[in-house]
Amino acid sequence: DTGVSQNPRHKITKRGQNVTFRCDPISEHNRLYWYRQTLGQGPEFLTYFQNEAQLEKSRLLSDRFSAERPKGSFSTLEIQRTEQGDSAMYLCASSFAGGGEKLFFGSGTQLSVL
């Protein structure tokens, strides 16, 4: 059983650069979620997919953020023209629709924008 996998674990970038994160969900899971967490806060919803369809996107997600899930398997989250305020832990989670309510999280990608 290979849980949710996220790469890279850490990313340091300069302001204005683009970054892309990858998430590989548990293989039979058809729902995939992206969250962002900053210090002292709980995970904040960004977006989620059912299979390859992006069903909801948070109003907090600016136009600089885009997520994809081609073929309903892995997902990528891209942040363009990064800002210092984007520094956070980006968490991916997956679940199986019709298989219960549990969300399974990956270890996250820690982004630092200098």
Place this chain on the structure above:
Amino acid sequence: DQQVKQNSPSLSVQEGRISILNCDYTNSMFDYFLWYKKYPAEGPTFLISISSIKDKNEDGRFTVFLNKSAKHLSLHIVPSQPGDSAVYFCAARDGSGTYKYIFGTGTRLKVLA
């Protein structure tokens, strides 16, 4: 608007005693409530959940109680162990069709040996 609230940022408990973590919510469309445990630099780990149609669910040392009329849930850990020291998040799933999960801000539990 904070739909899921954990009003206690931290809690300290002696080893062997009961830990009670609380959570309040505002949205009556939440259909499942979950508790997660998180260590630094790791993703949250699922602990226990409860359906909105139940008022109690138990799993080993962990019990979750749900009071729908008060829109309140609590997690009881008995007996508390030093390894339980972590940040605990309450989460709720929106059952209105979005299946979005909303998290509280967390409570840092410290179990003293």
